Structures are given as structure tokens and as C-alpha cells.
Amino acid sequence: MKKKTLEEVMKESPVTYEIYANMVDDGNRYEISDGVLELMSPAPTFIHQAISYELQYILNSSCRNEFIIVSSPIDVILSDTEVRQPDLVMVHRNRVSIISNRGINGAPDLVAEITSEHSRRRDKVTKRSVYARYQVPEYWIVDPSNFTLEQYVLDGDRYELAEVYAGDDTIHSKTAPCVSFSMNEIVRSLPVPPEMLE
Structure with a gap:
């Protein structure tokens, strides 16, 4: 299959995983939202990447025997569109x-988004709705602006806000009982103090 340019892909309706997977790599990251190709936010900030690394590290420390833990970029193919x-x-x-090899085919057990001013609405509204529709059991939204973790748990076909964790609150999960850490542990592990990055 001949690789398509962004312009060619944008003319497709709906955009499917097959079309997306055979795009010419233009250096940007995209998602498919209900058959529409969407450009992701600008490159993640340093604090975003540092939190992502520490979160993956701390989860691997306690959960790697039970769970496979992967950080972005990885395609989670919830459906063809x-x-x-x-x-x-x-x-x-x-x-x-x-x-x-192409990614994760179906709903993972838990997904986390580290939000930013560019992605806040997408993470809290659009993605929350999508992950619930495709039956992802648990969804976390980590907010670096105040170092909180919002924990959403699937109840039928929608999420209920189970808890908002901050400071030394111990984060627990019924989906992943091996989880046990606090946001302060993440903050203390950051390679650069957050106040230096403002």
C-alpha cells in the first residue's frame, strides 16, 4: 500500500487505522477521533515528560509482575476509527x-493522561467519554499544575469520579491493587524542582 500524505489522508472519510498506519511520517503525532484525524498538542513539556517517566517507574516497581506498563507513544486501537x-x-x-506489534488492540485495564493547558478539555471531556464508551475500567488524569490525580472508575457505560488525590494521599486502585504511591512521591522524584520550571 502506497503511503499517503497528510493532505491525502485529510480527504478520507472516515479515517481508519489502516489509512493512519500507512501515512507518510511528517514528524507529528496524531490520533483518530471517531474517524477524524486529529493533530495532538505541541510536544510535551519537560514537567509532563518527567512525571510520565516517574509514574511509569513507580508503577513498574510495584506492578510489573501483574501488569505490562507502557508510556506514549503507543497506539491504543479501540476500533478501526x-x-x-x-x-x-x-x-x-x-x-x-x-x-x-502495532499497538494495543482493545481497551487496556487502565489509562492515564497527564494534562496541560492545551489538552485539558480533550482529556477531561472528549477522552473521558471515549475511554468510557470503549469500556476502559479506570482512567487517571494527572494535573501537573497542582499535582493532583483524578481517578475515574467505570460504572456501566460512564465514569464516576472515585477520588482526587493530592500531597501525601496514598493512591489505590481496585483495577490494579498493586498501586500504592502518592503525588508527593512523584514530585520528590522529579529531576528538577517544579518551581524552577515556572
């Missing part, structure tokens, strides 16, 4: 069959 790239993904090892 819905492809997302969460900042962090957890898949239980008894569901390893949903992982392929």
Missing part, C-alpha cells in the same frame, strides 16, 4: 493477547 495515544497504559498480563 478510534485510535488514541494515552500517556500511560496498563494491561494485565492475563490479557497480553490484546498487545501486538
